[in-house]
Amino acid sequence: MLSHDILIVGGGLAGLAAALESDPNLKVAVISKVHPLRSHSVAAQGGINAPLGNHPDGADDSWEKHTFDTIKGSDYLADQSAAELMCRSAASAIYELEHMGVPFSRFPGRVIAQRPFGGAGFPRTCYAADRTGQVILHTQFEQSLKKNVKFYDEWLVTDLLIHNDRCLGVVAYDLKSGEILPLKARAVIFATGGYGRVFLRSTNAFINLGSGLGMAYRAGVPLKDMEFVQFHPTSMFGKNILITEGARGEGGYLLNNQGKRFMEDYAPSAMELAPRDIVARAIQTEIDNGRGFEDQYVHLDLRHLGKEKIDKRLPSIRDICINFGGFSPIEAPIPIQPAQHYSMGGIDVDETCASPVPGFFAAGECACISVHGANRLGGNSLLDAVVFGSIVGKTASEYVKGSQEFPDSESYILQKSLNRKQELEDKAKQDSGENVFQLLNRLKAFMSDKVGIFRNQKDLSEALEQIAQLRQDFKKSYIRSSCLRYCQEFVTFSEFDSMLDIAEVITLGALNRTETRGSHFRTDFDKRNDAEWLKHTLMTQKEAKPEINYREVEIGKYQPVERKY
Amino acid sequence: MKYIFKILRYDPEKDEKPHFQEFIHEPCPADTVMEAMKDIRDQQDPTLSFRYSCREAICGSCAVVINGHTTLACLQSVAALGTTEIVIEPLPNLEIQKDLYVDMDPFWEALEKIEPYIHNEGEVPENGHEIDEAEMDKIYQFISCILCACCYSACPVASRDGRYLGPAALAKLYRLVQDPRDQRDYTSWRQVNAEDGVWGCDTVFKCNDVCPKEVRPADGILALRRKIFVSELKHIFKRKP
Missing domain, CATH: 3.10.20.30 (Beta-grasp domain)
Known part of the structure; x- marks a missing residue:
């Protein structure tokens, strides 16, 4: 049986950071359903936050100020010591990335360039033009080759194996051979990213189905704060491709159909650089009140920045507009609308990235520590992935060195993989039923419709009913492919099961949270309610049903006050 | 329609x-x-x-x-x-x-052959590296490479000679040796001074034509040839008594 000390699931920023920081004397492997360079981290554009103070307006910046901005941005739902840990680690994390070879853009003083981002008191977002995720991921991958990290490319993990309150390994589907195999591990790290494609309108890669979260949930690990879904203000209308916050950081304007910079009505001092929850709601409000275009979008205008700045600082945005919209942002405004972008919630882990289950860890977007609370600031997700990716590598290494090999786990692991194989074969033998791709399309449509930026009890309840209906229909689904090599149909089939759980946890959490906080806006409870809701939602699967618990938010130096920008 | x-x-x-x-x-x-x-x-x-x-x-x-x-x-x-x-x-x-x-393995294997990572053994500088924007500009187009293998597939040399490293790997090598942080010595990448390295290129520029990210891998290959020429000359002079 394949066996590792540490098995890292996911090859994006958090997963590779974990691989690079794991003890090199341990047997470590990264297992990913795509080649690591195809991970969604590659699409991050605008940058990564660290209070380096390289910008002329950033001289007074500090990690304390970064921490405060992060907590205020989170609408006070972040655990304050976790946010502090991330921000304290930011500068050294950036210098380490630079040393590994990340080609950051530079300022004239030969230092790393920084730009302003939303919700930040100072320009502290380090960037490489507008392809920051790409250069960091490629650099981490290069370092992984240098360190001879073992990769299982194009292996989809289908089950997380937890038995008698202990993590034993995973079951995985090797796309190349079509086999389903057990992998034993003394520690498993999930760095599986987000679930964006639970929604129809999402900036995420098509592969972001989010099954990591669902696997953890089905194995009995709690999911935390899943109702907090970030909708990015600026996705290109039509394809919902991300248009970086850096476009506004460089000075772009948001304009309604009257040519007005409407952010002055919502965030008069921060304007376009208010946090994402506020800007996304402002845009949607303008559209809903007839001040958009075609009742679908508003304009993001970069024309006044000029060709030189756009070519130099936003070349990918220029190319995205030309290639996917057929226009140049140098000559025309960009039609934009909000779209699902990020999950603040995730697998419940502590500051060391340990889950409540011994031997199971998580980092990056799939984890919730929580540093982002109810709303993440732009530029903090890459930082989260890099900082906590490194931390989880160390934590898991320490855990393995201090733990005993679990005896007699192999028969359990083998049985679980045989069960999964049997299910696949049964579904492939069936010759009629529902097509899983069609079921997925149905799920996405009502999640965007009913569990979006503005929520209310009626919509959320209807969404829960539709999820229940989809569960019934999913039981009738089948796999038409007879060849199980490179079978995308099986990948989607396996992940869809998880997506139904994720959709339910998001929706139920949103229905229960009768307040408005950060990204979670209830039109029927439109005020923040600290007296009752300054707490994390924890959802655990018990006998195939979600059980809800709550946990107090850890408040440190910063008492919650009203957020104004 | x-x-x-x-x-x-x-x-x-x-x-x-x-x-x-x-x-x-x-x-x-x-x-x-x-x-x-x-x-x-x-x-x-x-x-x-x-x-x-x-x-x-x-x-x-x-x-x-x-x-x-x-x-x-x-x-x-x-x-x-x-x-x-x-x-x-x-x-x-x-x-x-x-x-x-x-099967993408031959493409990844070619990439691994050039040791595609920054060679620098020192500690992380406390306040980061000092690098001119102009230095970054020189390697900028190569950084846009997403390793999609379009160039490798379209390359007539890679098509007839499986040992040829191919445009993406060679362009990556150029990007790395041009980086002010990279301290690799010429002797460590001298292996590309060969027919399955930079001299294999037919200079028909198929790679430049097909790159979806407007990288021009052949520019990197030709620049490597010039670097090799200069390095070999230095090598010869060093060997003289």
Whole structure:
């Protein structure tokens, strides 16, 4: 049986950071359903936050100020010591990335360039033009080759194996051979990213189905704060491709159909650089009140920045507009609308990235520590992935060195993989039923419709009913492919099961949270309610049903006050 | 408008050799070839297999040949092809595994041969490295490479000589040796001073033509040749008594 000390699931920023920081004397492997360079981290554009103070307006910046901005941005739902840990680690994390070879853009003083981002008191977002995720991921991958990290490319993990309150390994589907195999591990790290494609309108890669979260949930690990879904203000209308916050950081304007910079009505001092929850709601409000275009979008205008700045600082945005919209942002405004972008919630882990289950860890977007609370600031997700990716590598290494090999786990692991194989074969033998791709399309449509930026009890309840209906229909689904090599149909089939759980946890959490906080806006409870809701939602699967618990938010130096920008 | 999509199919368990299958499909006007293929899969044939991920030309998953032209399926608009018959084939120079899936291993193996990482052994400087923007500008176009293998597949040299490192790996080497942080000595990359390295290039610039990210890998290969020439000269002078 394949066996590792540490098995890292996911090859994006958090997963590779974990691989690079794991003890090199341990047997470590990264297992990913795509080649690591195809991970969604590659699409991050605008940058990564660290209070380096390289910008002329950033001289007074500090990690304390970064921490405060992060907590205020989170609408006070972040655990304050976790946010502090991330921000304290930011500068050294950036210098380490630079040393590994990340080609950051530079300022004239030969230092790393920084730009302003939303919700930040100072320009502290380090960037490489507008392809920051790409250069960091490629650099981490290069370092992984240098360190001879073992990769299982194009292996989809289908089950997380937890038995008698202990993590034993995973079951995985090797796309190349079509086999389903057990992998034993003394520690498993999930760095599986987000679930964006639970929604129809999402900036995420098509592969972001989010099954990591669902696997953890089905194995009995709690999911935390899943109702907090970030909708990015600026996705290109039509394809919902991300248009970086850096476009506004460089000075772009948001304009309604009257040519007005409407952010002055919502965030008069921060304007376009208010946090994402506020800007996304402002845009949607303008559209809903007839001040958009075609009742679908508003304009993001970069024309006044000029060709030189756009070519130099936003070349990918220029190319995205030309290639996917057929226009140049140098000559025309960009039609934009909000779209699902990020999950603040995730697998419940502590500051060391340990889950409540011994031997199971998580980092990056799939984890919730929580540093982002109810709303993440732009530029903090890459930082989260890099900082906590490194931390989880160390934590898991320490855990393995201090733990005993679990005896007699192999028969359990083998049985679980045989069960999964049997299910696949049964579904492939069936010759009629529902097509899983069609079921997925149905799920996405009502999640965007009913569990979006503005929520209310009626919509959320209807969404829960539709999820229940989809569960019934999913039981009738089948796999038409007879060849199980490179079978995308099986990948989607396996992940869809998880997506139904994720959709339910998001929706139920949103229905229960009768307040408005950060990204979670209830039109029927439109005020923040600290007296009752300054707490994390924890959802655990018990006998195939979600059980809800709550946990107090850890408040440190910063008492919650009203957020104004 | 209805289009005919002729997609190369290959089931390694059933088919002796690949064959084309035709699908009639009506894409939305702004659809890319990848979106059309996804819709065909979702609506007509869930067994159709192809790589995809970001759908915005940054992850490098979906390189294929469309009407004879090597590119990313997500970057190619259907309407811009100017014909209602669209032929989609897997990348050449790499073995077909199933449908549009090819074996990428030779491409990754070539990359690994050039030690594709910054060679610097020192500690992380306390306040970071000091680097001029002009230094970054020199390597800027090569940093745009997403390792999609379009160039490798279109390269006539890689096609006839499996040992040739290929455009992407050599361009990557150039990007690294030009980086002020990289301290590798010429002797450590002298191996590319060979027919399966920089001298293998036919300079027909197919790689430059097909790159979906407007990288010009051949520029890197030619620049490496110049660097090698200078380094070899230095080497010769050093050896003189």
